[in-house]
Amino acid sequence: MSGDAQISRLKPGRRMDIRRENERAILEAAEKVFAEAGFGGATMQLIADMAGLPKANLHYYFATKEDLYRRVVQQIFEIWLDAASSFDDAPGPVEGIGAYVDAKMDISRTHPHGSKVWASEVMHGAPVIQDYLETTLRDWTEGRIAVIQRWIDEGKMQPVNPRHLLYLLWATTQHYADFGHQIQTLNDGRPLSDKQWNEAKASVKDMVLRGIGAI
Amino acid sequence: MSGDAQISRLKPGRRMDIRRENERAILEAAEKVFAEAGFGGATMQLIADMAGLPKANLHYYFATKEDLYRRVVQQIFEIWLDAASSFDDAPGPVEGIGAYVDAKMDISRTHPHGSKVWASEVMHGAPVIQDYLETTLRDWTEGRIAVIQRWIDEGKMQPVNPRHLLYLLWATTQHYADFGHQIQTLNDGRPLSDKQWNEAKASVKDMVLRGIGAI
DNA sequence: TCATTTCCTGACCGTATGGTCAAGGTGAAG
DNA sequence: CTTCACCTTGACCATACGGTCAGGAAATGA
CATH class of the missing domain: 1.10.10.60 (Homeodomain-like)
Incomplete structure (x- = not known):
């Protein structure tokens, strides 16, 4: 602590x-x-x-420790859902996925604790938010997969597996929060500066967008 | 449980x-x-x-719970270091990074518990393995960054930031272990089949290698 | 067989934790 | 000012946990 x-x-x-x-x-x-x-x-x-x-x-x-914990997890989930709207009103993957990466990287920086609590919850088998995974998250995921598939059909990106693209996006962006301590240690013990955060965002966007053939 | x-x-x-x-x-x-x-x-x-x-x-x-925990974490770290040798004796990024992704994905499937313990340890500030991060992991990381930079200099891949490439690799491959429960939930509650694991490995490799301009 | 080392384990202990409660304080409405 | 609902909190309780220990069982070697 x-x-x-x-x-x-x-x-x-x-x-x-x-x-x-x-x-x-x-x-x-x-x-x-x-x-x-x-x-x-x-x-x-x-x-x-x-x-x-x-x-x-x-x-x-x-009332209980578990009630408090549940509220914390729900709060984080809502923040992510809000940010996920970046995806919706975009003409193509460059704008949509680019904005989504930006939004999720920003959250990793501003809400690192929340990201960790979520990660911990899922790693332990999602004992308190399993229903969210099966309803809200599943619906959101299916919707986004459809959007990505449409972009593929329109020739705006390579035919990658949309599901694994989403996993790559989640994993990579949240890594900067969940493994922030490791990243800081590998950065000579210092937190990433503004410049380094921008470099990280640019690097991730560049690799992802090139990886799906959108640029 | x-x-x-x-x-x-x-x-x-x-x-x-x-x-x-x-x-x-x-x-x-x-x-x-x-x-x-x-x-x-x-x-x-x-x-x-x-x-x-x-x-x-x-x-x-x-002797103590902490001793036992320390042994568990060390064990995992060693498994990862072993697998990381995939990187070394490779002529270029397609072989090196491809093999590394394969190896890490395999570990995520065979040692999901270990991956989670490591993730949890790092998320909590690495109280027992901080020295590993500052010595072994840092050295390994610097070495691999040099290898990637060499590949870039030799024109075998795009000039991406090697550090953020490593983070993307770690994040994405470990995601399949650490967030395995979420992935399973989004897969109709069933664990990924052999076929789905191969699809995952192929998708990740494809997106990553294309993302760094190696294919 | 005997001696010695290693292994096994039920019973026990001090502490820390989640949670309770009753009594008292405080702001707002009339 | 009075009333009352809401807020505050020190003291307390039952439980569960990490860890200890003494005495017995079992393996090993002479």
Whole structure:
């Protein structure tokens, strides 16, 4: 666990604000702690400390550790779904996939904790979000496969297997969040700079778009 | 946790064999449990049950939970390093990177648990294998970057950023192990068949080799 | 057979954790 | 000011976990 100070908390205001602000602070702290320690390794005490609240207060807003965890995972999934719209209103793979890579790389940079929690959840067999995988994610995937297939049929890219293209996109973009520590270690212990992030995005886009014959 | 039966154990023989066989059974069970539950979620009791031994016996062979975990992680790292030799004695990227993708995809299929334990370890900040990242992995990475750069200089592939190419390779190949549950869910709940694995390997190789302009 | 080393294991212990609760504080409505 | 619903929290509890240990079983070699 890194020795960061506690998560910032805004001053409370009206009743409604108290609830919203506390839930936000708890979720933000929980995302970080779950990412850094895993579900089993995370403790409510640690989350409470990081959120700047007594442990009993966490249980006032979230009945159980599992409830809190579920909320964190759902939150991440929604962020990804939002960003996935990059795919839709694009005339071809260069714009669509290019924008999707950009969006997912940006999320990897801005929400590394969330990405890790998701990865951990899936690696452990998706005990709490299995239904999401079978409904929302499956539907989204089928839709995107259809879009890619259309681009192939229109001769806008090589006839690659759309499913494995999606896996490559997910894997590569999320790698920069999930394995960020390894990347940082291989970068002389320093986080990627703005310039290096742009280089990463450009490299990934270049290899992917060339790999599918779109450029 | 899946309801699998306990790990198979060979019948004991001589003194030396007892030790070897028990350590093997424990490590095999531990790899699976750590992968499925994470370090914090794994319990010595669960590992013991899966290995078919009383918990106290685990502590006879491995002093602490952390010792056992460390051995599991090291084991995986060595398997990857072995496979990485595919890279070395190759005349160009088609053979070298092609063989590397094949080797890593095979490991993702044969050692999915190990891959997950590694991923989890890195995601949590590499608390026990940080030194490996800074020494062995860094050296290996630099060496491979030099090889790729040479191929670029010899005009055998496009001038992509070798570092990000390596990240793309790691991410994509390991994705089939680490996110195997998600892939299985999107495959109607069934594990990939032999045919589907070959399709996956071919797709990844095709996209990567085309992406770096080697084909 | 006997001595010695290695292996095995049930019972036990201290600690940390998720969760509870009752009593008290605080903002808003009338 | 009073009321009441909402919020806060220190103290507490039962459980589960990692780890220990003492005493016995089994293999090995003389």
